[in-house]
Amino acid sequence: MTNPLTDPYLILSKVYKEGSYLKQAIASTPVEPLNKARTVKICYGVMEKDLYLDAVIAFNAQKPPKQTVKIILKIAIYMLEYMGKHDYMVVDYAVQLTKKLGKEGTAGFVNAFLRSYKLPDTPERADEKLSLECSAPLWLVKKLRRSYKSEAENILKAESLGISVRFERGAEKYLDKPHTVTPFEGVYIFKNFVRDEGFFAGDYTFQSVGSVAIASAISPCERLLDACAAPGGKSVLLAKKCKEVTSCELHTHRVELINSYAQRMGVENITAMQADSAEFIPEFEGKFDAVLVDAPCSGTGVINENPDIKLFRKESDIAELSEVQLKILSNCARYVKSGGFLYYSTCSVLPEENDSVAHAFLEKNPQYGLSLPDSPLPHITTKYGLQFLPHISLGAGFYLTKFTKK
Numbered sequence: 001m002t003n004p005l006t007d008p009y010l011i012l013s014k015v016y017k018e019g020s021y022l023k024q025a026i027a028s029t030p031v032e033p034l035n036k037a038r039t040v041k042i043c044y045g046v047m048e049k050d051l052y053l054d055a056v057i058a059f060n061a062q063k064p065p066k067q068t069v070k071i072i073l074k075i076a077i078y079m080l081e082y083m084g085k086h087d088y089m090v091v092d093y094a095v096q097l098t099k100k101l102g103k104e105g106t107a108g109f110v111n112a113f114l115r116s117y118k119l120p121d122t123p124e125r126a127d128e129k130l131s132l133e134c135s136a137p138l139w140l141v142k143k144l145r146r147s148y149k150s151e152a153e154n155i156l157k158a159e160s161l162g163i164s165v166r167f168e169r170g171a172e173k174y175l176d177k178p179h180t181v182t183p184f185e186g187v188y189i190f191k192n193f194v195r196d197e198g199f200f201a202g203d204y205t206f207q208s209v210g211s212v213a214i215a216s217a218i219s220p221c222e223r224l225l226d227a228c229a230a231p232g233g234k235s236v237l238l239a240k241k242c243k244e245v246t247s248c249e250l251h252t253h254r255v256e257l258i259n260s261y262a263q264r265m266g267v268e269n270i271t272a273m274q275a276d277s278a279e280f281i282p283e284f285e286g287k288f289d290a291v292l293v294d295a296p297c298s299g300t301g302v303i304n305e306n307p308d309i310k311l312f313r314k315e316s317d318i319a320e321l322s323e324v325q326l327k328i329l330s331n332c333a334r335y336v337k338s339g340g341f342l343y344y345s346t347c348s349v350l351p352e353e354n355d356s357v358a359h360a361f362l363e364k365n366p367q368y369g370l371s372l373p374d375s376p377l378p379h380i381t382t383k384y385g386l387q388f389l390p391h392i393s394l395g396a397g398f399y400l401t402k403f404t405k406k
Helices: 006-018 021-028 033-048 048-062 067-082 087-100 104-116 126-136 138-148 151-155 210-218 233-238 252-264 315-335 353-364
Strands: 163-165 177-182 185-190 205-206 221-226 242-249 270-274 288-294 334-347 368-370 386-388 398-405
Touching: 006 021, 006 033, 006 067, 006 087, 021 033, 033 048, 033 067, 048 067, 048 126, 067 087, 067 104, 087 104, 126 138, 126 151, 138 151, 138 315, 163 210, 177 252, 185 210, 210 233, 210 398, 221 233, 233 242, 233 252, 233 270, 233 288, 242 252, 242 288, 252 270, 288 315, 315 334, 315 353, 353 368, 353 398
Parallel strands: 221 242, 221 288, 242 270, 288 334
Antiparallel strands: 163 185, 163 205, 177 185, 334 398, 368 398, 386 398
């Protein structure tokens, strides 16, 4: 039997040692097909509990172990604490993997650690306690508690409801599977969903509820610019109600993602191009009835689906991202016709990236006025926009607002 810790180790070592995102690491690592579901579950679980697993190791080890050993310990502790695996099995496999990786000298430490470790005491202070319970960075906990008070815990503990699928046709063939109905036509969230030939035929696509909600809030128009468009889901959906869609993306390989997405879904009224949406393009000035800026952001609203965000995102990133967001938004404002609309969205729950950016934009651009959009997806209304939160919005955390050019 294959060592059940080996494949998770190969994937997670790319994350911890090379800085790869978890989804990329999973996609690029050959794993045993029979046990792939278990491997993916372990990898996501370790990422979700990363800070807590760090705390367990720090509480029990006299000095920090080397990265290789630390990854093995995290996998083993996760399997013991959250998957109910037998102690002797997990310990034996962890020791075997340690030796196989050329760390024979630390095999005894791994064995002793896993047979005797204790869980750390729960901190008394509220912020530290919530950080440990949710395995969330302390800076993020403090920001969320400041902005959302008692709701911060619900935001951090909200779980993903599953896989969101948007159907063009044929949904009835799949609705015998456990699913959650959304407020959007043809969009369902499944606990499990295996891609089949219908995906390649364009019968359905995988698209988050947040992405669908943003597209649904945009009014039909003649010419629309999707300024940060990859992988192309919103562009494809908007092509149904806008005569011409221009989709911009910074990197060439991501432009190809948009083209392949549109081709698979049979959409022909999208023009994808490589462009930096923070830099002015003279031929775009006053050209579009509507512009969507789904800006690069911290991703703090989708941590439940991308737990590695907690590992990579730093507090200092937020101010830098806010500057970039405002720069892109202000630049794209020049592309909107008089009377046209400018939409701004992020997948963040932090006001610094959302209402604060909207406020700064209106201060700098008096030719625009605020025009709040609406959505059937549950949300809270802030001063400048709609804030969707993962525990009330079907697992989706994102922000949306709308400006009208006077």
